[in-house]
Amino acid sequence: MEGKKNLQVAILIFKGVTALDFVGPYDVLNFLPNVKVVFVSHTAGELYKDVGTFTIQATASFDQVPNPDIVVVPGGMGTDALMGDKTILQWLCKVHETSLYTTSVCSGSLLLGAAGLLNGLEATTHWNLLEFLTNFGAKPVKARVVRQGKIITAAGVSAGIDMALQLVALISDETTAKTVQLSMEYDPQPPFDCGSPEKAGPEIVSKAQLHMQAEMQQFAAELSK
Amino acid sequence: MEGKKNLQVAILIFKGVTALDFVGPYDVLNFLPNVKVVFVSHTAGELYKDVGTFTIQATASFDQVPNPDIVVVPGGMGTDALMGDKTILQWLCKVHETSLYTTSVCSGSLLLGAAGLLNGLEATTHWNLLEFLTNFGAKPVKARVVRQGKIITAAGVSAGIDMALQLVALISDETTAKTVQLSMEYDPQPPFDCGSPEKAGPEIVSKAQLHMQAEMQQFAAELSK
Numbered sequence: 048m049e050g051k052k053n054l055q056v057a058i059l060i061f062k063g064v065t066a067l068d069f070v071g072p073y074d075v076l077n078f079l080p081n082v083k084v085v086f087v088s089h090t091a092g093e094l095y096k097d098v099g100t101f102t103i104q105a106t107a108s109f110d111q112v113p114n115p116d117i118v119v120v121p122g123g124m125g126t127d128a129l130m131g132d133k134t135i136l137q138w139l140c141k142v143h144e145t146s147l148y149t150t151s152v153c154s155g156s157l158l159l160g161a162a163g164l165l166n167g168l169e170a171t172t173h174w175n176l177l178e179f180l181t182n183f184g185a186k187p188v189k190a191r192v193v194r195q196g197k198i199i200t201a202a203g204v205s206a207g208i209d210m211a212l213q214l215v216a217l218i219s220d221e222t223t224a225k226t227v228q229l230s231m232e233y234d235p236q237p238p239f240d241c242g243s244p245e246k247a248g249p250e251i252v253s254k255a256q257l258h259m260q261a262e263m264q265q266f267a268a269e270l271s272k
Numbered sequence: 273m274e275g276k277k278n279l280q281v282a283i284l285i286f287k288g289v290t291a292l293d294f295v296g297p298y299d300v301l302n303f304l305p306n307v308k309v310v311f312v313s314h315t316a317g318e319l320y321k322d323v324g325t326f327t328i329q330a331t332a333s334f335d336q337v338p339n340p341d342i343v344v345v346p347g348g349m350g351t352d353a354l355m356g357d358k359t360i361l362q363w364l365c366k367v368h369e370t371s372l373y374t375t376s377v378c379s380g381s382l383l384l385g386a387a388g389l390l391n392g393l394e395a396t397t398h399w400n401l402l403e404f405l406t407n408f409g410a411k412p413v414k415a416r417v418v419r420q421g422k423i424i425t426a427a428g429v430s431a432g433i434d435m436a437l438q439l440v441a442l443i444s445d446e447t448t449a450k451t452v453q454l455s456m457e458y459d460p461q462p463p464f465d466c467g468s469p470e471k472a473g474p475e476i477v478s479k480a481q482l483h484m485q486a487e488m489q490q491f492a493a494e495l496s497k
Contacts, residue, residue: 067456070295070326074429077324078483084325094329099302100309101295102329104319153457174457191461203457204299205433212463222476225466230480231292232378232399232428234467235460236416238437241450242459254451258303 051081054218057107057115057142059135059155060088063125063266066101067204068152072119075211078227079219087112089134098124098266109138117214118146121207122153122173124266129158136162148197148214152207156200160185168195173203174244175256205242208233276306279443282332282340282367284360284380285313288350288491291326292429293377297344300436303452304444312337314359323349323491334363342439343371346432347378347398349491354383361387373422373439377432381425385410393420398428399469400481430467433458 056076058069076082088095088105096102120139129135139162143149151159156172159165160183170185170193171177177187192210193200201210212233216224241247247255281301283294301307313320313330321327345364354360364387368374376384381397384390385408395410395418396402402412417435418425426435437458441449466472472480 066295067299070291074292100331104327205456205458209461225464225476226479229472231430233430236434239450247454251450255455
């Protein structure tokens with residue numbers, strides 16, 4: 048892990064981001080001594096809230112991060128409101144030109160799509176949003192992580208951890224990725240076997256959809272205040 | 273999920289907390305409409321940094337949270353420096369008297385131990401710290417999650433997600449816990465099978481220990497500045 052080229056990882060943050068979407072990849076990538084993470088948004092120093100009481104501080108504005116090596120776009124209830132945010136979309140297009148890897152978690156891939164980066168490519172997102180990828184010319188794939196050249200998209204929320212570990216193996220090596228996985232004791236033992244719609248069955252799928260719909264409406268109401 | 277008693281979840285935060293330790297449980301618990309999470313520390317409104325560039329804002333001070341229903345104590349490089357922090361240890365003792373559940377992730381259990389809450393009990397923590405639990409009269413157990421009455425301790429970093437899903441089943445019901453698991457698409461597919469010392473083998477264990485030692489020294493040097 049020593050003597051490697053320094054890498055700047057830019058994590059996009061915004062109002063309504065889901066914390067785990069980016070904290071999973073953050074803690075994985077931050078493990079590497081040659082990685083420096085910047086949390087990028089419109090205003091450096093500003094606090095951005097999720098749909099609860101969690102806040103994350105932007106450490107840089109878009110113009111301060113013109114050439115990140117790795118871009119991570121998390122998802123959350125807030126992505127929908129950003130589909131027309133030209134500053135964000137233009138920044139994504141620009142940084143993708145020179146990035147080593149451009150990645151997303153959950154609905155973050157819809158932002159990559161809106162920026163025109165997924166046209167003709169396979170991609171994934173949260174299971175409940177897969178169909179929307181076609182709006183951007185992407186081919187939806189039900190998979191935990193989808194890699195197409197330097198674009199890597201991950202499924203919903205917790206999938207960012209799996210994606211980031213694969214990314215560490217790419218930018219460093221397998222031994223380092225394994226060392227990270229052990230250090231964060233990532234030996235998952237979910238109490239139930241229902242992490243995908245197929246495993247969970249229609250009753251739980253329906254409950255989850257209703258909940259996410261209610262949360263989205265609540266967030267939209269809050270935004271319009 | 274409707275009509276349930278409102279529950280206050282207090283997550284302890286501090287300088288040097290590991291982000292994923294508490295964001296896992298946070299995103300799981302925050303899913304419940306009847307849960308309100310407060311991030312508690314010495315000073316409400318203050319930003320607390322991890323060992324990288326991540327910050328979390330305290331939403332309440334200790335005296336503002338005298339009776340949380342659930343207490344979550346995350347770990348991180350910062351816990352070692354808190355072993356003699358009387359305000360924190362006394363707050364933990366006090367809130368444990370009335371809590372429904374008092375929980376920890378990673379080295380957070382050592383703080384529960386220092387507060388005298390683990391005496392004679394089985395408990396777990398990060399695999400690299402298990403032996404230290406005996407300092408507090410606890411019996412170390414190699415397990416993902418250990419429950420002893422209303423005290424629940426989880427293994428390292430990522431284990432907080434598994435712990436919190438079990439907790440949701442306890443404070444709500446299994447269907448709700450499954451709904452949360454599906455909503456966050458927690459269908460883990462780690463790229464390697466090395467999340468525990470036994471699976472990873474001695475070479476990776478040794479690398480992980482060296483890395484954590486270096487990080488600890490770096491954090492201690494930063495604290496003493």
